[in-house]
Amino acid sequence: xxxxxxxxxxxxxxxxxxxxxxxxxxxxxxxxxxxxxxxxxxxxxxxxxxxxxxxxxxxxxxxxxxxxxxxxxxxxxxxxx
Numbered sequence: 405x406x407x408x409x410x411x412x413x414x415x416x417x418x419x420x421x422x423x424x425x426x427x428x429x430x431x432x433x434x435x436x437x438x439x440x441x442x443x444x445x446x447x448x449x450x451x452x453x454x455x456x457x458x459x460x461x462x463x464x465x466x467x468x469x470x471x472x473x474x475x476x477x478x479x480x481x482x483x484x485x
Contacts, residue, residue, distance in 0.1 A: 406438040407431055407457045414450040421469035429461055429472045430481065440483050 408430040415426040428451075432438035438456045445451040463470040475482045 405431060405433070405458070405460075406435055407459070407461055408438050408441045408445065409453075409455050409457060409461050410445050410451045411453040412450060413452055416469075424467055424469045427461075427463050427468050427470040429470060430478070431472065431474070432482075437482065441481055444481055444483070 410428050412426040412428050415421055417423065417425075420426075430438075430441050432441060435456070442454050442456055445454045461470070473481070475484060479485070
């Protein structure tokens, strides 16, 4: 299992992430899938600090609003059309 993590600059600081940094976490089945998803995130101007990890990330709730996103919710990010 791999995890692609990133900071969503657009959603940070307001809404559910008011006063916090909005982090997105995308679980991936393979490294190839993680690389493709990371490449898609890098093509977007609203995402930064993009990383591929092999351990499940943890973010302190006081500072971060972390959201796990799935293939069902974000098929385009996974290259599923």
